[in-house]
Amino acid sequence: MAKKTQGPMNKQGRGAYTWHMMKANKGCYFMLIPFMIFFIIFTVVPVVMSLPMGFTNFNMIQMPKWVGLSNFYTLFVNDDVFLIAVRNTLIFAIFTGPFSYVLSFLIAWLINEMNAFLKTFFTFVFYAPSMTTSVYVTWQLILSGDSYGYLNAVLMDLGILKSPAQWITDTKYILTVVIIVQLWMSMGAGFLAIRAGFQNIDKSMYEAGAIEGIKNRWQELFKITIPSMGPQLLFAAVMQISTSFTVGMVGQNLVGLPSTDYAAHTIMNHATDYGWVRYEMGYSSAICFVLFAAMLLANKGVNWILGKYLD
Template sequence: MKVARSGMSIQAKTNAIGWSFISVAVIMICVFYFYPMVQALILSLQSGRGMNLQFVGLDNYVRLFTDSMFIAAVKNTFIYLIVQVPIMIILGLFISVLLNDSRLKFKGFFRTAIFLPCVTSLVAYSVIFKYLFAADGLVNTMLMKVSIISAPIQWITDPFWAKITIIIAITWRWTGYNMIFYLSALQNIDNSIYEAARIDGASAFKQFFQITIPLLKPIILFTSITSTIGTLQLFDEVMNITGGGPGNATTSISQYIYNLSFKYTPDFGYAATVSYAIVVLIVIFSVLQFKAAGDRNG
């Protein structure tokens, strides 16, 4: 009996030690993650100016469907999502395959150069892009010098070209981020698989689509979801390059939340509602991507 009691005591002490290690992290997550989520949900059921809020139930959620500014922000964000995410995924995959070639020299330099934009300041690079794509900026100057265009393109002030500028900026910054994931996955693929394929007469094209793509499927799914989440939360580039203009042509959902909270007459309740709209969109797109990838756990 003493042995049993001693064994139970040791087990209890072991559990206590284990919980002591994770308790701080659990408390921090609850305080700084779950508590704000619950408070934001409660706030989304209220409305009013500033902090003079009243409970309105689901009125804010009903308002979303008739809010022309919200609908415009959703359309703009979907354009970024539909155009930019596939480009970024395909470009990152293509670059990673090139940089995984053992015959390529200075691979370390190229990998660092392509990944470097990911660690630059969001505000700093956005401001630089704003000056590069100004009417008298470097981009227009170079295009005119090589006779590609005869007059400056209004990258910032034209609704169409402003969206293109945002897409170029996001692609430049985040392609290297996805590339790193693909590159690490490629280096874990056994070379004997490719050697066997070459012996069987498979071309590089067939190897890519019949070996590389299937083996990278989990990583492609992961980067697709993270890229989708990042695009739905897009804020810095729009805020600092175009300011949401011209005429709200580039306003994203996150910028609209900022405007509701700090630019317009503060309506924190409705801003929280729009925030939860992003959460719903992220869940929907994530589930769709899991289903499209054939993931049984999706």
């Protein structure tokens, strides 16, 4: 009987503790109200509305007309550009998802070994590109398709190129260029979360590990560091998944919308094309719903893989 009553008592205790902490921090919750209002109006409501809208023909002028699964049938059967967008999105997801996640972790780990000044400096250096939109202007100058482009000028001076390469218009280079720029800009919130995770590890755990027989940094990494950073690693993984699946802004600003022969066209670009250029909001909502389903499945997979570190 004791085991049966212990569960509900624990739940009641957790509920009472949560309510007590909410009352103790009511000022913080009050300050969150403006953000939550805008978040619900401009994020939650549009996301909820997009699902039923995906089953309609809606041009933002006339009333939505119910078409059932017609948008989804067209999307997967008759839309060749969508299939190109799926392929490009998967390529982006592979390179700017797992690769960027591991890169963020390794850079954060290396920065954590530096002194206080260098930690702050290099954290800012790697995080700064994710904060500014002027970065596209810089990359357009570097990748300009004439001899005045910095990359072309250097390569031609070295004798590697005889004539300027069209880095942002030639289909041979477009996808690679956009992936490189996206990786350079990917050290955002996930990177900061991992940096914070390194800072919050109890140093006494390393001393205890040395007593227990841990001999080098690699053993420390896998036996102490990673298990101690479960929440931060999970948050960073979710952020990287969201970024990798919704990638499109970099290509749109760097190589245009649409890019040459849709070489850098992603699912997000496809949704933007139909939603903001053609105003076919029903079809665009169907595209967004497919993207949302793919992101949800990926997040479930990450939770399953990293969930053991949350105990």
